[in-house]
Amino acid sequence: MRGINIQPGHIARHTPRNAGAQGREAAVVDVAQDLLLQHLHEEGELDFVAIKGGTAI
Numbered sequence: 001m002r003g004i005n006i007q008p009g010h011i012a013r014h015t016p017r018n019a020g021a022q023g024r025e026a027a028v029v030d031v032a033q034d035l036l037l038q039h040l041h042e043e044g045e046l047d048f049v050a051i052k053g054g055t056a057i
Helices: 008-014 020-042
Strands: none
Touching: 008 020
């Protein structure tokens, strides 16, 4: 997996307004899930798998 450099602005774009620390934590999890799915796709691991919903990860 390539190196990942997530900037504060990236997390801020995924954080709802006025969400505070809990919103930032949720945004980090959301971004991590996106990156995991992207990596699995790039590696071909999702070619024969179906998942439903974020908690399926």
